[in-house]
Each structure stands twice: as structure tokens, then as C-alpha cells.
Amino acid sequence: MAADPRFLKLDTLSLHAGQRPDPVTGARAVPIYQTTSFVFPDTDHAAALFNLERPGHIYSRISNPTVAVLEERVSALEGGVGAVATASGQAALHLAVATLMGQGGHIVSSGSIYGGSHNLFTHTLPRFGITTSFVDARDPAAFRKAIRPETRLVFGEVLGNPGLEVLDVPAVAQVAHDAGLPLMIDSTFTPPCLFRPLDHGADIVMHSATKFLGGHGIAIAGILVDGGRFDWERSGKFPTLTEPYAGYHGIDFAEEFGPAAFIMRARSEGLRDFGAAMSPQTAFYILQGIETLPLRMARHVENARKVVAFLKANAAVAWVNYPELAEHRDHALAARLLPKGAGSIFSFGVKGGREAGRKFIEALRVFSHLANVGDAKSLVIHPATTTHQQMDAAALKAAGVGEDLVRLSIGLEDAADLVDDLAQALRASQK
Amino acid sequence: MDLTVLGKRAHAATGGKAFDPARPAVVFIHGAGSDHTAWSLQTRYFAHRGRGVIAVDLPGHGKSEGPALPTIGAMADWLNAFLDAAGATDRALVGHSMGSLVALEAAARRPERVGKLALLGTTWPMAVTKDLLDPAKADDPLAGELITSWSHSRTGHFGGAEIPGLWLMGGSLALLARAAPGVIHNDLAACNAYQEAPAAAAKIKAPTLFLLGERDLMTHPRKAREFAALFAGAKIVVLPGAGHMFMAEAPGPTLDALKAFL
Numbered sequence: 001m002a003a004d005p006r007f008l009k010l011d012t013l014s015l016h017a018g019q020r021p022d023p024v025t026g027a028r029a030v031p032i033y034q035t036t037s038f039v040f041p042d043t044d045h046a047a048a049l050f051n052l053e054r055p056g057h058i059y060s061r062i063s064n065p066t067v068a069v070l071e072e073r074v075s076a077l078e079g080g081v082g083a084v085a086t087a088s089g090q091a092a093l094h095l096a097v098a099t100l101m102g103q104g105g106h107i108v109s110s111g112s113i114y115g116g117s118h119n120l121f122t123h124t125l126p127r128f129g130i131t132t133s134f135v136d137a138r139d140p141a142a143f144r145k146a147i148r149p150e151t152r153l154v155f156g157e158v159l160g161n162p163g164l165e166v167l168d169v170p171a172v173a174q175v176a177h178d179a180g181l182p183l184m185i186d187s188t189f190t191p192p193c194l195f196r197p198l199d200h201g202a203d204i205v206m207h208s209a210t211k212f213l214g215g216h217g218i219a220i221a222g223i224l225v226d227g228g229r230f231d232w233e234r235s236g237k238f239p240t241l242t243e244p245y246a247g248y249h250g251i252d253f254a255e256e257f258g259p260a261a262f263i264m265r266a267r268s269e270g271l272r273d274f275g276a277a278m279s280p281q282t283a284f285y286i287l288q289g290i291e292t293l294p295l296r297m298a299r300h301v302e303n304a305r306k307v308v309a310f311l312k313a314n315a316a317v318a319w320v321n322y323p324e325l326a327e328h329r330d331h332a333l334a335a336r337l338l339p340k341g342a343g344s345i346f347s348f349g350v351k352g353g354r355e356a357g358r359k360f361i362e363a364l365r366v367f368s369h370l371a372n373v374g375d376a377k378s379l380v381i382h383p384a385t386t387t388h389q390q391m392d393a394a395a396l397k398a399a400g401v402g403e404d405l406v407r408l409s410i411g412l413e414d415a416a417d418l419v420d421d422l423a424q425a426l427r428a429s430q431k
Numbered sequence: 432m433d434l435t436v437l438g439k440r441a442h443a444a445t446g447g448k449a450f451d452p453a454r455p456a457v458v459f460i461h462g463a464g465s466d467h468t469a470w471s472l473q474t475r476y477f478a479h480r481g482r483g484v485i486a487v488d489l490p491g492h493g494k495s496e497g498p499a500l501p502t503i504g505a506m507a508d509w510l511n512a513f514l515d516a517a518g519a520t521d522r523a524l525v526g527h528s529m530g531s532l533v534a535l536e537a538a539a540r541r542p543e544r545v546g547k548l549a550l551l552g553t554t555w556p557m558a559v560t561k562d563l564l565d566p567a568k569a570d571d572p573l574a575g576e577l578i579t580s581w582s583h584s585r586t587g588h589f590g591g592a593e594i595p596g597l598w599l600m601g602g603s604l605a606l607l608a609r610a611a612p613g614v615i616h617n618d619l620a621a622c623n624a625y626q627e628a629p630a631a632a633a634k635i636k637a638p639t640l641f642l643l644g645e646r647d648l649m650t651h652p653r654k655a656r657e658f659a660a661l662f663a664g665a666k667i668v669v670l671p672g673a674g675h676m677f678m679a680e681a682p683g684p685t686l687d688a689l690k691a692f693l
Contacts, residue, residue, distance in 0.1 A: 054682065063596065
């Protein structure tokens with residue numbers, strides 16, 4: 001029988017990765033190192049830290065011991081080489097883009113992505129000379145066609161937002177790699193106990209840690225994970241990673257750090273200069289969430305399946321869009337990529353259009369109407385009037401957002417209470 | 432730094448500063464299936480402190496042209512040829528694991544050139560279990576997983592890296608995944624077959640450091656001490672709590688020990 005490497009398993013890593021009991025105090029929980037800066041033992045040590053000659057903390061905008069535990073933990077859960085925690089998910093996305101490209105760069109993105117990411121790509125990055133082509137999430141060939149000589153990144157979400165199109169991650173990764181490009185996945189809807197994009201060919205993963213990773217709706221947070229498998233030197237398209245950088249005495253990140261080149265540059269330049277760092281207090285909150293992530297996700301999925309079954313049978317419901325349903329266009333792909341569950345965020349249509357939708361949302365008592373997902377509490381929103389309101393009709397259609405679409409994020413309550421709440425609100429919607 | 436050595440393209444990292452042959456050279460030699468990036472957290476310091484740094488990619492590794500060389504002796508001859516081509520006359524050799532055997536053999540073959548010898552994560556005989564050789568021979572990713580697992584202390588499996596935000600287990604897996612087909616097995620077989628250590632040790636006149644990890648499962652410090660007894664007056668430093676890959680697991684203490692020795 002083959003030898004077993006006996007790596008710690010995902011549930012164990014959720015509780016322990018990145019931390020050992022504090023050697024000075026014995027503290028078992030991760031201490032909150034609420035400090036801006038760290039004392040240098042001597043001037044030689046200080047100079048070495050500033051020149052990446054030896055590891056350590058300098059200033060909490062660049063790294064902090066509490067934040068570093070979170071970074072390691074998510075890295076471990078995703079199977080990456082390292083991570084940088086950021087002030088928000090949006091900051092993680094911007095950090096990745098800014099690390100990979102400058103003016104003239106181009107992104108090929110799935111059209112079915114978070115409205116905030118869509119805004120960044122469509123309206124904001126072009127001011128800095130970076131443009132994006134959006135393609136059908138369901139069509140890997142469309143990704144291939146949209147790639148140009150100046151393309152530097154292929155981007156998508158495993159489960160599209162809010163249409164829940166399932167991205168064929170291995171196929172799109174192959175398209176990206178054939179063109180010498182990395183694939184980055186926003187895996188916010190699919191935390192690592194459900195799906196690990198790096199295992200399926202992706203090169204970079206980001207999360208809005210505000211959502212399932214944190215799980216309690218108390219802190220805005222993001223994280224960027226480097227898979228360490230993309231060969232930046234072979235690609236030849238990424239001078240930020242393979243050519244001398246004057247910002248650190250001519251350092252060549254790929255030459256110095258090999259598989260960790262991307263994440264080292266993201267921290268050394270991106271956090272230092274753009275400064276969208278995570279606070280230690282926030283890292284502590286997210287770590288508390290991750291400790292129970294596998295347990296919570298199992299319950300999220302279990303509850304979601306019960307709610308989906310209820311909605312499917314309700315006369316006031318026009319349609320239900322959840323990848324585990326046989327009629328979902330990507331059902332087979334979801335079954336292949338997401339055997340542990342297609343998350344707990346999905347959409348459905350209330351019969352009666354916009355007005356019925358309004359009545360439904362306002363009648364809910366357990367579900368909260370707000371702009372978030374992945375909370376322990378169940379949530380509801382109407383994307384056409386909120387998260388996706390900056391998009392015109394064509395873009396809405398391309399993103400799969402109809403005016404009757406209601407998005408639910410199923411929490412951890414007793415499923416019977418969720419079903420009761422939805423039942424009474426659906427009755428109210430039809431009056 | 433790219434040179435032509437024995438007719439093939441050969442690469443070495445220089446710690447972020449161009450190699451200057453006028454400066455005393457510190458030469459780093461990586462272990463099985465690895466490359467120069469194993470030394471990321473040691474090389475830059477010396478390069479920016481008046482030393483000429485050469486962290487080689489052995490043939491077939493990293494950015495050096497293959498094929499990988501089949502014996503420790505062949506690797507040692509290649510290393511000496513590289514250093515001659517680079518003009519590094521005053522050399523300190525620092526090798527890790529397989530690289531420690533290469534450093535020893537290279538020093539034994541050119542003792543007049545070597546001022547100091549540091550053998551890290553080392554032992555002899557460097558026997559390799561069939562449990563690892565078999566998957567390595569099949570280019571099964573299990574080989575990289577076993578090396579990664581056994582090269583980190585059990586505590587190291589929990590993480591807590593000195594370098595903020597890096598997951599070292601993932602880094603090791605990613606680095607070993609870069610090895611070209613056959614390279615890991617080539618290296619492990621070379622370690623397994625190396626019999627010349629006693630003869631080589633007898634030729635070493637340079638001060639020699641054994642830098643060991645207290646929790647090293649790959650090259651156990653108890654066995655390493657027996658190996659050290661072959662050398663006249665070798666200095667032994669044990670890094671508390673560290674496993675085999677202590678350049679990453681304990682980069683600060685590793686650097687400090689090298690600074691004190693070199």
C-alpha cells in the first residue's frame with residue numbers, strides 16, 4: 001500500500017492552520033495584535049526586513065501577525081502557496097489586477113459576475129487604461145475568442161451572480177493556459193469545503209471574506225490566494241513578476257520567490273502602495289467564522305435544499321434557479337464540480353412581476369432585506385433595483401437578471417421557520 | 432546569472448545583486464527536486480552585505496538545462512565547473528540535503544578553493560525509502576506530497592510561518608510540482624547511491640558546520656551527529672523545533688546560524 005502523507009484534513013485546518021499556541025502567553029485563541037508597528041531588534045535587522053532579506057513584520061499595512069494567521073489559514077484551505085488579506089473583496093480583486101498588469105492591459109471576464117466587480121471592470125479600470133471583454137460564462141470557446149495579445153487575466157465566478165451559471169473551471173483554465181494566461185476565480189459563493197478552484201486548474205482565488213468565510217455579517221474583508229502553479233517566466237507576459245522592480249532595489253519576484261512570486265509582489269507593492277490592508281480585529285472576526293466553516297456550509301446547503309424543494313412546489317413561484325435542480329442548464333456540470341452542494345445562494349421568480357416582488361420582500365420576517373450574502377442569517381434582495389442597478393437593460397439581460405428575480409441567501413435557522421416565512425410572504429405577494 | 436557549463440546553459444540566482452567575483456562567494460546548493468528559490472530567505476541578505484552570492488540550479492532543475500546528473504560526483508564536478516566559470520575563487524559552500532552531499536563532494540575534489548563548508552539538513556548514508564522511490568520513479572505526485580509531509584515537522588504541518596501569509600506546505604508542493612519528469616527520482620537515487628562520504632570527509636580541511644533541524648524526519652539529527660563525527664572538529668548547531676525544510680520553516684534562525692558561521 002502506498003505511503004500516506006498524512007496531511008491535516010480540511011476540518012482540522014479550518015481550526016488550526018496558520019497558528020500555534022502563543023509561545024509567550026500560551027494563548028490558545030489567535031491573539032489580536034492590535035499594533036501598527038513592530039520593534040526592530042537592531043538596525044541591521046531593520047534594514048534586512050525592509051529589503052525582503054529576511055521575513056518579519058514591519059508595519060500592519062503590509063503584514064500583521066493576526067492577519068497572517070488568516071492568510072495562512074485560507075491558503076491552506078484553498079491549497080495555495082500564500083495569501084494576502086485585504087480590506088474587502090473588491091480590494092482583493094483590484095490588488096490582483098494591479099499586480100498583474102498596468103495601462104494597456106486587458107481582462108477576459110465571465111459576464112456573470114458580482115455587480116461590484118462588473119462596475120470595476122466596466123467603468124473604473126478603463127480610466128487607468130485597463131479594459132475588459134465580457135463573455136458568456138457557459139461558453140469556454142467565447143473566452144478563447146475574446147483573448148487578445150494584451151490580455152493578462154481570465155476571470156470568472158464558479159457560480160455566477162445572480163444567475164448561478166456554473167463556470168466550467170477546468171475548461172476555462174485550459175483556455176487561459178493555452179494562451180499563457182492565469183485564471184482567477186472569485187470563489188465567494190463556493191468556499192473551500194465545497195470547491196477548491198486551484199484543484200481544478202485555476203491559478204488565483206479571491207474571496208469576499210465578508211460572506212461565508214466570516215459567516216456572521218460583522219466585518220468587511222477580502223482575501224487573495226496564490227496557487228503557485230502558474231509559470232510567469234514561461235508565459236513572458238508579466239514583467240511585474242519577472243523583471244527587476246526598482247521599488248525594491250531591482251528585485252525580480254519570480255527569480256527570488258519562484259512559486260510565491262505573485263503573492264509576494266501583491267504584498268510588497270500592492271499593500272505597501274495601495275494600502276487596502278485588513279485590520280487585525282477584522283482578521284480575528286473572520287478567523288472565528290472559519291473555525292466553523294465546514295459545519296456551517298453543510299447546514300447552509302441542507303437548508304437551501306429544503307427551501308428549494310418548498311419553492312418548487314409553491315403556486316406563487318414562477319421559477320427556481322438552483323444548479324442542483326435537474327432543469328438547471330448546468331445541472332450536470334454542477335454535479336461534477338460541486339458534489340458537496342451548490343451553495344446556499346440562489347434565485348427565483350415571484351409571479352406577478354415587480355409589484356408582487358415588492359410585497360413579497362416587505363412581508364418577510366425571518367429573512368432580512370439587505371445587500372449581502374453568505375450570512376448565518378437568511379437574506380433576501382432584488383438585484384435589479386439594488387446590486388445590479390448600475391447595469392442597463394442589455395447588461396442585465398447578459399448577466400441573467402430579470403426584473404422578477406429575487407435572490408435568497410439561506411442561513412442557518414431551522415429550515416421549517418424559513419419555509420413558514422417564505423410561505424406567508426408568498427401569500428402576501430399574491431394579494 | 433546564466434553561464435555555459437560543460438556545454439550546457441546553467442543558471443544561478445545571485446540574491447538580487449549581480450555576482451562580483453572580487454567578493455568572497457557564498458554558494459548555495461539546493462536539495463532533491465528543488466531549485467535556487469529554496470534559498471530565497473538567505474541569499475538576499477548575504478548579497479546585500481558584501482558577499483557574492485551564487486544559488487545554483489543544478490542541471491535539469493529550475494532554469495538550468497538538463498538532463499539532471501545521475502550521481503553526486505557528477506553534480507559536484509558540475510558545481511566546480513560552474514564556480515570556475517563564474518570566477519568564484521574564494522568559496523563558502525552551503526548545501527541542503529542532497530545539496531549538502533554535493534557541497535561535500537565538491538569541496539573534497541577542490542579543497543583548496545573552499546574556505547568554509549556548511550552542511551544543512553544532512554546525514555549519511557542518505558538512504559531513501561522505497562515508499563518514496565517508487566512514486567518518484569512513476570512521476571506520481573505522491574512523491575512530492577511525501578517529501579513535503581516528511582520535510583516539515585509535525586508542528587510545521589499547522590503552519591505559523593515566519594514569512595507573513597505564506598503556507599509553506601503549499602509552497603513545497605508547488606515547487607516540487609515544477610520538477611521535470613524523472614528529476615525527483617534521479618535525485619533521490621543519487622542520494623541513496625552516494626557512498627563516498629567518508630573519503631570526502633577525510634579531505635575536508637575547511638571549518639565545517641552541521642546545521643540540523645531538531646524535528647527533521649528526513650535526515651534525523653541523531654544520524655547526522657554520527658556523520659559529523661567523520662569530520663575533524665565540525666561545529667553542530669540544532670534549530671529547535673524545525674523540520675527538514677528549515678530554510679523556509681525557520682528562515683531567521685537559519686540565516687543567523689549561517690551569518691555566525693560564515
